[in-house]
Amino acid sequence: MxxxxxxxxxxxxxxxxxxxxxEPLGAPSSAPLDGPVEAADAAVHEAVAAVADDLTKRGALAGGDAQAVLEAQALMAQDPTLLDDVHTRISGGANAERAVHDAFAAFQDILAAMGGYMGERAADLGDVSQRIIAKLRGVPAPGxxxxxxxxxxxxxxxxxxxxxxxxxxxxxxxxxxxxxxxxxxxxxxxxxxxxxxxxxxxxxxxxxxxxxxxxxxxxxxxxxxxxxxxxxxxxxxxxxxxxxDRPVTPGALADGTLVPLLANLGNPADAAGAVALGAEGVGLFRTEFLFLDSPTAPTVEAQRQAYVQLLSVFPGKKVVVRALDAGADKPLSFLTDQDEENPALGRRGLRALRHHEAVLRDQLTALVQADAETEADLWVMAPMVADAEETAYFVSLARELGVRTAGVMAEVPSLALLAEQVFQQADFVSVGTNDLTQYTLAADRLLGSVASYQDPWHPAVLRLVAQLGAAGRDAGKAVGICGEAAADPLLAVVLVGLGATTLSMTPAALADVRAELGQHTLEQAREMARAALAAPSAAAARAAATSAHVV
Missing domain, CATH: 3.50.30.10 (Phosphohistidine domain)
Incomplete structure (x- = not known):
């Protein structure tokens, strides 16, 4: 053993x-091209189209996060730069299989050398290559x-x-x-x-x-x-x-302290499944699916229909909707700047919406209309908010248009540092731990060379959450967590110890987090949080919280 x-x-x-x-398919033969370049090019494009279509269909069947991942793979398969490289290699005398293998392998090496997040994308690219080669050979792809x-x-x-x-x-x-x-x-x-x-x-x-x-x-x-x-x-x-198999109970600590467990969703179609897994509401509804892949913003009516579909699943339950979060890795031609050198630090989130206020007004109008038709408890929040002035702008506009509960996301460290001012304006704050970690540690989430910094256990991130928790407690207002950190059961307990009042996560994580919360009292959660805050690194914080839990 x-x-x-x-x-x-x-x-x-x-x-x-x-x-x-x-094992993967064997490497293609290095035999020279036998036939016209045009025929080989056509065979590659046909295989690429078939693979992209298969990945898209698999994504539609899977739904949820898997759909986004597989659609991204389908785009990888059709990447013009890669296909140009394949064409160049075929024109130079390589057979079609070899050209695909070598072109994709060269780009895989680049991603692998970057390490971290981008390094892990190399495996995705390798799978696409295998599927295209299998199509060219007329054999099933490895699976x-x-x-x-x-x-x-x-x-x-x-x-x-x-x-x-x-x-x-x-x-x-x-x-x-x-x-x-x-x-x-x-x-x-x-x-x-x-x-x-x-x-x-x-x-x-x-x-x-x-x-x-x-x-x-x-x-x-x-x-x-x-x-x-x-x-x-x-x-x-x-x-x-x-x-x-037991009936789903409300999220709570061992001493009975309630901690509502909510779901992160990106499409109304996923709502019923989240309820079945025990979601007590929605802590983050991403509205980008309505806007992506479109040259113009959707109409108020189109948005209203989607929001009604979502809210109807949660009568009497809290549903927190995030206003459109465009920019950075989610550019939109009609909203975000196309030539920013560092879009993660550019005009994104509320900054972009404020620059195109008509888009924000339409979205808020659609949400208010949907709210009037349903019985959910609608909360609306703005992304990428830096301070109390931006908070006041969004909350004022939301209330002008009829939103009853308006808040902001804490993703920028400055907002946490000004938490007391922010709570004077906002009805609630929700912590987006993914971006808060990125900006606190000055490490781009999409840059593989700094992927090791993408850890919400870092004491610097936890201290910002603690400031938000304390300010929310003093103001008597909610502090939610809606980043991936809430899906880590042990970290979820620590976040409650830091002052989080609700936790929102991928629905599949709800059961584990609910079980972990039930093993600790509020005082024990606070003790674990204190131990993590005193640690010098993310790894040490996790170890300290674990030791405090054992004690």
Whole structure:
């Protein structure tokens, strides 16, 4: 029996035999092109179109976060720069398969060298390349193996197209040797509620049929477990299954302190599924889906219909809608500047909306109309707000147009530093931990070379949350968390200890967070928060909170 460490996703545990992913397709032949360049080019474009269409259809079937990931892969397949490189290689005498392999591999090397987030995108690009080559060969693309019995899937990494459509009746858990907490394998496993451990040292040595325990909570894979561990693991699995079958209760700490658990959603179609998983409302509804891929802003009527569809699912429940958050990695031709050198620090979020106020007025008008037709408790917030003056602008406009509860997102450190002033204007504040971490640590979320800084456990980030929590408590107003940090069960407890009054997350994380909250009193959560705040680094903060929890 031995332990292989990695990064756990969620708090799940699984026990079963290993089944490894098949190896990738062999490298194409280096034989020279045999036939016209035009014919080879046409074959590549036909294969690319077929792969992009397949990825898009898989995304539509999967829905949610998986759909966005697979649609991004479909765009990768059709990237003009890559296709130009393929054409250049074919024109130089390479056969079609080899040209695709080499062009994609060259760009993969660039991404891999960047490391972190961008390095993890290299695996996605490799999967696209494999699928195109398989189409050219007329063979099936490598994928998840078939099995008549449940298994633990072990792979170097898992393609988003495979992760999105895993048969959860057969796949007990995922174990990968590559990837990290921001890899698409981790993101999709979290969204689908799959027990997973990524970046496992020694995963390559696991063999088919070998029995393993996959303990995501501890971040370890245990090989060849002894009878005592097997018994203990089976008991944990049974307890988790029993807990899942129990009636969903409101989120609360062990002493009865209520902590409403809300869902992060990006489309009204995902609302019913979130309710089924125990969402007590919505803490972040992203409205970008209405605006992306459009040359103009949608009409008030088109927006109203979408908002009615969402709000109708949550009668009497809080639904927090974020005003359009365009800019940075979500540019819109009709709203954001196209030539900014650093768009993450440019005119994005409320800055862009304020510059094009008609777009913001239309959105708020549509939300008010939808609110009048439904029975949800609508809250509306502005993204990328820097200070009390911007807060006052948004809240004043929202109230002018009929919004009853208006607040702002805390993503910029300056807003946390001015929290007392902000709460004089806003009805509530919601903390976007993803961007707050990015701006606090001066590390672009999309830049792989600084991916190690993207950790909301960093004490600097936690101190800003603590300032917001204290100011909200003094003002008697809500402080929500709607970033990915809330989906980490242990960190969720710490955030409550820092003053968070609600937590919002991907729906699949609700059960684990609800269970973790129930193990701690408010005073214990505050003790864990104090320990994390005193730590010198993100890793030390997590360790300190864990030790405080054990004590």
């Amino acid at each position: 031995s332990e292989l460490p990695g990064t756990g996703v969620g708090r799940g545990v699984a026990l079963g035999p290993v089944l490894r992913m098949p 998840v193996p078939d099995s008549d019995t449940p298994f633990v899937l072990v792979a170097r990494d898992l393609a988003p197209a495979d992760t999105a459509l895993l048969d959860l009746d057969k796949v007990l858990a995922l174990v990968t040797s590559d990837g990290g907490p921001t890899s698409h394998t981790a993101i999709l496993a979290r969204a689908k509620g799959i027990t997973a451990i990524v970046g496992v040292e020694g995963a390559a040595d696991l063999v088919d049929g070998q029995t393993v325990v996959v303990d995501a909570a501890a971040g370890v894979v245990v090989t060849d477990p002894d009878p005592d561990l097997v018994t203990a693991t089976e008991a944990r699995i049974a307890e988790r299954l029993a807990a899942a």
